Amino acid sequence: MSSIKKINELLKEYFGIPKRQNPLPEPFDTLIATILSQNTNDNNSYKAFNNLKNAYANWDEAAGAKRTAIEKLIRVAGLAPTKSRAIKNLLVDIKEKYGKLSLDFVNKLSIEETISKLTSYDGIGVKTASCVLMFAMNKNICPVDTHVHRTTNRIGLVNEKTPDKTFWKLNKNFPEGIAHTFHTNLILLGREICKPTNPNxxxxxxxxxxxxxxxxxxxxxxxxxxxxxxxxxxxx
Ligand code: SF4
Known part of the structure; x- marks a missing residue:
């Protein structure tokens, strides 16, 4: 879709090239952190994540912990019973199926298979899965949040009613190597200029x-x- 490339160039001229975290964050950490971040602020989800990291030597140890112990540690992030169930289930299932707590298995899967596999777990939606794949695993996938959904529909790149539908349409034949820059700059555009009401x-x-x-x-x-x-x- 060449118009994505054109929009990307225009955004780059205006906002520059966004920096990437170096080294990239650990994929499994990112996955757990995004589950914790739902329906709470950054501060509280960060505290909950640190509580888990400080309580267990590694995710293997957390997988063997009681769900109620995890619930107690992450209470500050809210929805602790639901989130602890999702985290415990994810840890146990991935360890059982793949023998280790890593997301390396997705390297053998297509984007569709990967998203479908990750979203089969409670607490992981298309946005969460795609954020982990792009931010932590450097996959060329453009996650779609509320800003990316709104701006891509206004610009005319897609014509879809929901962020998930926008995600699938936008990522069909997404141009190589530009997902991180395009995604990050579109979020800046959505926050600073193309706001929900009164876009500037x-x-x-x-x-x-x-x-x-x-x-x-x-x-x-x-x-x-x-x-x-x-x-x-x-x-x-
Ligand atoms: S701010 Fe206006 S011109 Fe820019 S993308 Fe949004 S609607 Fe389009």
Missing amino acids: CAVCPLKKVCKFENKNFEIKGTSSNKRILLLDNIGI
């Missing part, structure tokens, strides 16, 4: 290629004359 289309680097019908060039507090000048300046 006047400053948007994509305004000439975006197909959104309800673009907003109103600048709060701008008189109509100034607004006309502004629209002239941006070539609309």
Whole structure:
């Protein structure tokens, strides 16, 4: 899909190339951390994750722990009974099936098989699975959160009703090597410019290629004359 490449170039010119964590985070750590992060803030999920890491020497030891012990350790992140069940089940099942607590097995699977396998576990949705694959395993997959869903639909790259449907459409033949840059810059665009209400289309680097019908060039507090000048300046 060449338009993804074009959008990526425009975003790169505006936001730059986002830095990657170096070394990449450990995939299994990332998976557990994302389960803990659901429905809570970063601070509390980080505390819960550290509680687990400090309590057990490794994930093997955590797999052998009682679920209620895990629940106690992660209480600060909320939904502790549900999350502890999901974590315990994931640890035990992966260890039983693959002999070790690692996500190396996904290297033999296609993207579809990998997402399908990971999302078969409670607490892991398409977004979680794809974030782990891209951020921790350097796979060329673009996760779709609320910002990526909104912006890609407004721009006209996809026309889908839900983030998961957007994910599958967007990742069909995704251009090689640009998923991390594209994803990260789209999130910046969604947070800073293409907000859910009143997108600031006047400053948007994509305004000439975006197909959104309800673009907003109103600048709060701008008189109509100034607004006309502004629209002239941006070539609309
Ligand atoms: S032109 Fe407006 S609607 Fe389109 S991506 Fe930019 S901010 Fe969003």
